[in-house]
Amino acid sequence: MGVKRGRSERTTLVDVASRAGVSAITVSRVLREPEKVSSSLRQRILELIDDMGYVPDQAARALASRHNSTFGVLVPSLTNRAFISFMQGIEERVRDTHFRIQYANTHNSRDEEQRQVKLLMSQNTAGIILAGLEGVEAVNELVRRASCPVVQVVDVGLQTPGVGIAVDHSDAAAAAVRHMIACGYKRIGLVGGSLDERGRRRTDGYSRSMVQAGLYDPNLIHHENATPTTQMGCRLLRRLMRICPDVDAVFCENDDLALGVLFECQRLDKKVPDEFGICGYNDLDFASVTEPPLTTVRIPLFEMGFRAADALVRGVDGRPSEPNTINLGYELIERRTLRRPIGQQ
Incomplete structure (x- = not known):
């Protein structure tokens, strides 16, 4: 004993x-x-x-080393379920190393993001993963001066110093909306939250596909600048239907929003997908078990976290880094909240 x-x-x-x-x-x-x-x-x-x-004794270890063996991870929201899978990927990669993880919530605030980056850099941090308001030049200038490896989780269209783990959010949203149009929906609304860089690019992708199809109407676009929730999805659909009662489908910038839209359709006795179509984004764990199962865009959230942490481990160890921006892609997951495309019905 x-x-x-x-x-x-x-x-x-x-x-x-x-x-x-x-x-x-x-x-x-x-x-x-x-x-x-x-x-x-x-x-x-x-x-x-x-x-x-x-x-x-971590303090003694930090003094004897060039860093404190901590990876700082900055996320815009610790309550957004999309970031849970991302953080699980980070922890899986770091688990069998001597590094530990320190999370910080930037609350979708540029000022808070800059403050947290400066704080981590002052603490002799081993590396930083930044999954916040990408593309902010003030943060990029801090990253350029950082003495530790920095990985940013970004959109492929953004140029960032250091390593970027990327997805083309505009292209992913555009592909989803094209698919909805191919399924026969015409008055396709958009509901979204958190007007950060990812949200803006998803809105751009939606708008591009609607304009190309001659279906664009700004009245169909509805946002709340807050963390997306199921309750927000309910509210935004009610608002959308008051303004555009002929709306027949919704592209949701987050699966939580899509779940709220689905619940609201059930309350209104709208038949999904025959009367009303729904497409989500992220492919969270509940998407496959809703009734009907949710059609959505799968973003490799776990892999994004894993690859970001791996880039930090490799950078600290002095091993060669991967290309500056790593595009992990996306996948449209067809389930049953949209009709089959015309010609396949």
Whole structure:
């Protein structure tokens, strides 16, 4: 059984090494580069660390290193479910390393984003993942001066310093709306929230496809500048139908909004997809189990997080980075909230 020590008797790395009969370097390697230690020795040392109550002194480690072993991750909203999958990807890549993750919420604020970037840079942070208001020149100037690797989660149309993990949000939205038009819908509305760069580009894609089809009407576009929620989807559909009662489909810039639209259609007894079509965006985990299952645009959120974290790990280790911008693409997932395209019915 381990013995608890007082503050003045804090267990040290040397104590663990002595009990294990190995060098302090070996114990350090177990914590920092576990893959370089045999599994049997690694397990024995980890058990001793747990039994003896050893906690690494991160402040001392930061002083001895060029960084504090922390990856700072800035997201515009910690309540947006799309970012949960993104963060899970980050944590999966970092799990077996010595790095730890520090999240911060920028609340879709440019000033807060800049403040958080400056704060992380002042803390000797090992690397930064920035998934906020992409393309802000003030932030990009900070990134150019950063002494640590920085990865931005961006749109392919934006030029950023450092590595960018990208999706073409405008093209993805345009493809979804073209598909809705091919399914026979004519008065296609748009509902969206969070007027950040991603939202603006999705709106641009929607508008481009509607203009090309001769169907564009600005009265069909409705936003609330807040984090998208199911309740917002309900509200925006009610507003849209008051202004454009002949609307026959909606492209939603987020699956949470699409879920609210679907619920509101059920309350209004509108038959989906025969009377009314719905397309979401992101392909969140609930999209396949709604009734009917939600047609949506799949964005590789988990992979975006994983690749962003991998780029940081590679950058800290001095390994070659990937191309400046990595386009991960998208996929239209056809389920049953839209009719079949004309000619396939």
